[in-house]
Amino acid sequence: MKKFLPYIFILLIMAGIITIFLSRASQQQMLTVHEGNTEYKPLPIKLGHYQDTQCGMPIEHLMNSAQAIAPNGKTWFFDDVGCLAIWMQDKEFKDKLIIWVYAKDTKTWIDAHKAWYSLTDKTPMHYGFSAHTNKKENYIDFVSMQLRMLRNENMSNPHFRRELLGEH
Amino acid sequence: MIFFSNSVIVFIFIEALLLLLLSIAFINVVGILKSWDFSATSTKQYLLEKRSYLVLLIIFFTLGFKIILLPYFIYMIDELNVLVPGAMCAAGVINSNIYGVYLLSLKVRILFLVGLWIILNHYDLQAKDYPFFKKKLWLFILIFFLIIAESILDIFYLINIVTDTPVSCCSAIYGVSGISNPIPFDLHVSELLGLFYLLYGLTLISALYRYALLSLFSNMAFLYSAYYSVVYFFGTYVYELPTHLCPFCMLQAEYFYSGYFIWGTLFLGTFFGISAALLQYITGKEIKKMYRYSLAFNSAFILFCSSYVLLYYIRNGVFL
Amino acid sequence: MIQLENINKIYNESRPNSFQALKDISLHVSKGELLILKGVSGSGKSTLLSIMGSLIKPSSGSVIVDGESIAKLPDLHASNFRAQKLGFIFQSFNLFEALSVADNVAIPLTNQSLTLEALHVSVGDAMEIAHISHKKDTEVRLLSGGEKQRCAIARALVNSPKVILCDEPTANLDSINSQKFIATIKELNALGKTIVIATHDPIFETLDARVVNIENGSLLKR
Numbered sequence: 200m201k202k203f204l205p206y207i208f209i210l211l212i213m214a215g216i217i218t219i220f221l222s223r224a225s226q227q228q229m230l231t232v233h234e235g236n237t238e239y240k241p242l243p244i245k246l247g248h249y250q251d252t253q254c255g256m257p258i259e260h261l262m263n264s265a266q267a268i269a270p271n272g273k274t275w276f277f278d279d280v281g282c283l284a285i286w287m288q289d290k291e292f293k294d295k296l297i298i299w300v301y302a303k304d305t306k307t308w309i310d311a312h313k314a315w316y317s318l319t320d321k322t323p324m325h326y327g328f329s330a331h332t333n334k335k336e337n338y339i340d341f342v343s344m345q346l347r348m349l350r351n352e353n354m355s356n357p358h359f360r361r362e363l364l365g366e367h
Numbered sequence: 368m369i370f371f372s373n374s375v376i377v378f379i380f381i382e383a384l385l386l387l388l389l390s391i392a393f394i395n396v397v398g399i400l401k402s403w404d405f406s407a408t409s410t411k412q413y414l415l416e417k418r419s420y421l422v423l424l425i426i427f428f429t430l431g432f433k434i435i436l437l438p439y440f441i442y443m444i445d446e447l448n449v450l451v452p453g454a455m456c457a458a459g460v461i462n463s464n465i466y467g468v469y470l471l472s473l474k475v476r477i478l479f480l481v482g483l484w485i486i487l488n489h490y491d492l493q494a495k496d497y498p499f500f501k502k503k504l505w506l507f508i509l510i511f512f513l514i515i516a517e518s519i520l521d522i523f524y525l526i527n528i529v530t531d532t533p534v535s536c537c538s539a540i541y542g543v544s545g546i547s548n549p550i551p552f553d554l555h556v557s558e559l560l561g562l563f564y565l566l567y568g569l570t571l572i573s574a575l576y577r578y579a580l581l582s583l584f585s586n587m588a589f590l591y592s593a594y595y596s597v598v599y600f601f602g603t604y605v606y607e608l609p610t611h612l613c614p615f616c617m618l619q620a621e622y623f624y625s626g627y628f629i630w631g632t633l634f635l636g637t638f639f640g641i642s643a644a645l646l647q648y649i650t651g652k653e654i655k656k657m658y659r660y661s662l663a664f665n666s667a668f669i670l671f672c673s674s675y676v677l678l679y680y681i682r683n684g685v686f687l
Numbered sequence: 688m689i690q691l692e693n694i695n696k697i698y699n700e701s702r703p704n705s706f707q708a709l710k711d712i713s714l715h716v717s718k719g720e721l722l723i724l725k726g727v728s729g730s731g732k733s734t735l736l737s738i739m740g741s742l743i744k745p746s747s748g749s750v751i752v753d754g755e756s757i758a759k760l761p762d763l764h765a766s767n768f769r770a771q772k773l774g775f776i777f778q779s780f781n782l783f784e785a786l787s788v789a790d791n792v793a794i795p796l797t798n799q800s801l802t803l804e805a806l807h808v809s810v811g812d813a814m815e816i817a818h819i820s821h822k823k824d825t826e827v828r829l830l831s832g833g834e835k836q837r838c839a840i841a842r843a844l845v846n847s848p849k850v851i852l853c854d855e856p857t858a859n860l861d862s863i864n865s866q867k868f869i870a871t872i873k874e875l876n877a878l879g880k881t882i883v884i885a886t887h888d889p890i891f892e893t894l895d896a897r898v899v900n901i902e903n904g905s906l907l908k909r
Contacts, residue, residue, distance in 0.1 A: 205578075212569050213569075215561070216566070409747050410747040413745070413746060413758075414700075416759075495761065496759070
């Protein structure tokens with residue numbers, strides 16, 4: 200028994216090390232891009248395992264999430280539609296993207312260009328733009344939302360936040 | 368402007384002198400290696416043996432000085448932080464240009480090889496018939512070429528140290544950026560610590576039972592994990608500030624130069640652990656002393672680092 | 688016990704004043720043999736003796752003493768070999784004048800890691816054989832030539848060497864003391880010691896020993 204004691208300890212330690220890496224790996228199976236979505240449909244998102252391409256955050260909620268599909272079927276995921284707006288601005292194929300957003304009111308995936316965006320909702324990256332199927336007062340369209348993101352006129356900008364919330 | 372600094376002048380002078388001596392030794396080593404045949408009793412062989420004694424002595428002393436020069440280099444770049452805007456410690460100075468990190472990394476690797484050479488030389492001289500003579504000369508040739516590369520990098524690094532543009536301080540260099548985790552394999556600190564102590568356990572077993580291969584790999588892995596553990600965990604207890612992440616600030620007087628002890632014991636512990644295996648492979652002999660030294664230094668390192676955490680908890684009742 | 692093969696020794700090699708002291712010497716000395724190396728001053732006998740004693744290395748050739756190739760030994764090992772296996776008796780004694788007889792005799796045992804008791808026993812035995820015990824506490828500078836020679840003999844014997852090398856041992860002795868020295872050599876040879884004496888003193892012709900003549904660095908064939 201004494202002869203085998205060091206080997207037992209080594210095995211135990213190796214098991215411990217492997218456990219650490221395995222647990223990290225299982226938390227870490229982050230997907231940032233999906234290939235072959237030639238049907239251009241919104242893909243089911245595995246919460247906690249899909250990663251926002253732009254900001255690197257894992258997508259923990261479907262609410263406020265978005266998907267962008269390139270003509271070749273490559274699909275990117277975003278936890279906040281504001282991240283998508285930043286990400287797509289320098290893409291050559293930005294006009295050919297098919298974009299799905301998860302609507303807050305109908306809890307379904309809808310075409311981002313057809314959605315209406317609130318200005319002051321609580322979103323994962325604090326930009327404030329939440330997608331809705333139905334238009335309400337002060338809601339803006341996709342192009343306006345994009346513009347506001349690029350001009351930093353959103354809730355994450357403290358100066359603009361005060362204006363949006365009517366605080367003085 | 369940095370070339371007017373006393374420590375830089377001293378450093379350059381010593382480096383140049385050592386390089387000159389090593390170059391002389393290198394030329395002789397090439398000549399000796401070409402014709403060496405210990406079993407021969409010819410005039411040429413006797414002359415080679417006579418010459419090799421002097422050459423080995425030169426190599427021994429110059430490489431010994433190289434060992435001393437590394438802590439001096441670190442002291443020198445730490446001193447330069449007053450001349451480099453934005454740098455609060457050696458971290459800023461080392462990262463002031465692209466050459467610094469590569470240079471420091473190369474110096475540490477050379478130090479490992481130098482230590483290996485010195486020990487191999489010791490065992491070679493203990494024997495009557497120089498059994499490792501050619502091996503140690505080839506190792507010296509490798510070290511020499513690395514030292515040439517190091518000297519070139521030294522020049523590029525020192526010339527390119529900026530004194531008119533602010534550089535990043537350690538908080539910016541080592542701080543967590545929010546998006547990417549600087550710890551390898553995206554480990555959390557708790558996971559890193561678990562790995563750190565487990566790997567120490569492996570080095571402990573390999574030293575106690577003198578398992579060469581295990582000693583080699585466990586010490587290499589331990590060194591890697593220990594570096595990140597010190598920077599991202601134990602260092603915060605040295606500084607008593609959870610956001611202060613820096614491997615260099617602890618070398619300063621305000622932290623009682625504890626960094627020299629921390630990095631010194633880590634380096635020595637892992638050096639002896641790795642060298643024990645390498646020398647066993649080269650010499651065919653198990654060198655018990657090396658395993659004992661590895662055990663002693665690694666344990667001293669672990670105890671010292673852990674004591675900072677323990678003492679903090681005892682004093683304050685909480686962890687950082 | 689001692690095998691010399693093709694020994695050459697050139698002083699100041701590759702310099703204008705180079706001088707070949709030994710020329711292609713091959714010599715064998717058996718265990719327990721008493722050998723006289725006979726030759727005039729400058730014939731090379733002291734050089735040959737120094738090579739046998741690993742005090743200097745040859746320019747070429749091999750030197751094997753008690754199975755060890757001593758010319759190839761690194762300095763540290765050569766020193767250890769001399770300390771353990773060889774005893775030297777020099778022409779000028781090479782004693783420390785300010786030290787006592789016992790202290791001089793003990794010097795070869797310095798690095799041998801002996802206990803103090805063992806050291807005293809070895810020193811006492813050596814002085815007994817050399818017939819100098821009665822002067823053990825006397826400073827060497829106060830001894831006569833013959834007594835100094837006896838002290839040197841004791842020092843040469845203290846480490847129980849297998850080989851004793853003597854270089855002109857009677858050069859500084861009168862005839863009476865020379866006779867006493869020869870008697871001591873006979874005793875040592877009877878104890879089984881291999882002894883090589885380099886000398887040009889004709890008094891050694893009385894010894895029952897092999898004589899090898901050396902002239903201008905070469906051994907003369909009879």
